[in-house]
Amino acid sequence: MSDAAVVLDDLRDEGAELDGLVGGLLQREWALDTPAAGWSVAHQIAHLAWTDAASLLAVTDADAFAGEVEKALASPESFVDEGAEAGALLPVGELLSWWRDGREQLQQALRDAPVGVRFPWYGPPMSVASMATGRLMETWAHGQDIADAVGVTRKPTARLRHVARIGVRARDFAFGVRGLDAPGEEFRVELTGPGGELWVYGPESAPQRVSGAAIDFCLLVTQRAHRDDLALRAVGADADRWLDIAQAFAGPAGAGRPAKGA
Structure with a gap:
């Protein structure tokens, strides 16, 4: 197929x-x-x-x-x-x-x-x-x-891999739409899928990294949840900055959602 x-x-x-x-x-x-x-x-x-x-x-x-x-x-x-x-x-x-x-x-x-x-x-x-x-x-x-x-809690599915992939590919756009220079190197992104499988993007040797649950990453890049409410980890200044501005959608920079504790 x-x-x-x-x-x-x-x-x-x-x-x-x-x-x-x-x-x-x-x-x-x-x-x-x-x-x-x-x-x-x-x-x-x-x-x-x-x-x-x-x-x-x-x-x-x-x-x-x-x-x-x-x-x-x-x-x-x-x-x-x-x-x-x-x-x-x-x-x-x-x-x-x-x-x-x-x-x-x-x-x-x-x-x-x-x-x-x-x-x-x-x-x-x-x-x-x-x-x-x-x-x-x-x-x-x-x-x-x-x-x-x-008030419904949805069960995450393997279909999230498409959302995660577009979120990773949109990294440079997220920087550019905010007038920021995109990082010159790829990040390593390691996400745990709903079934416990590992979804990986970028070179294994990359010094800057993002990791966590795929559902959390997808909520972040679609701006459906604030970073503070998600269990995502970043290594490196640029990777950390990305988690503050990530978006998987085209158009202007999204305002995002406030943290639940805000």
């Missing part, structure tokens, strides 16, 4: 798991506040549906997607919130159908895409695997906000 097919299967399963959570919510629970300021459960699903729609457009109509990029450039600080707000106003049944249909259409479009093709995006062009990985990361991260809002 190709790398892209593996990620697409995991994206499908991640969406299905979140669907199982929100599909059983009461009407009033869709209005619950999530840890993202100003966003309810409905906003979170609306954002996922909106971004799936943008992804589908990028895959199927590059010219039309270019127009969406222009809109984003015209209002970089608000266009994401505006998309979520519009979707959150839909009736719950209609919002769910939009999200479900969009997930299925995007899955099929990515599976049908020619080998080696790259799609336009708000940042660098995306391959099938990178597009699917980005969607999985967002589905998991926004699903975490929803789980926190409704």
Whole structure:
């Protein structure tokens, strides 16, 4: 099975798991506040549906997607919130159908895409695997906000390896988006997966290192938890700085979440 097919299967399963959570919510629970300021459960699903729609457009109509990029450039600080707000106003049944249909259409479009093709995006062009990985990361991260809002503890899965990988690969971006010079050397990152397996990135001999549980690293790089609330260890000044600013998503530097004890 190709790398892209593996990620697409995991994206499908991640969406299905979140669907199982929100599909059983009461009407009033869709209005619950999530840890993202100003966003309810409905906003979170609306954002996922909106971004799936943008992804589908990028895959199927590059010219039309270019127009969406222009809109984003015209209002970089608000266009994401505006998309979520519009979707959150839909009736719950209609919002769910939009999200479900969009997930299925995007899955099929990515599976049908020619080998080696790259799609336009708000940042660098995306391959099938990178597009699917980005969607999985967002589905998991926004699903975490929803789980926190409704008081559900999710069991970590091996699908987190995709989130961890994109977090590691986004290291230099996290520095650059804050106007900082990226470290000149690779770090060694050693993460313990949900089944006790070790996920490793970077040269074994690297002097600067990050280690800890994969779930903690994924919560950090998606900015769903503050570093102080996670059991991650850094060796080296640059590695330590990275844990303060890490982000796995494109766009401006995220504000992150306050520490629980703050």
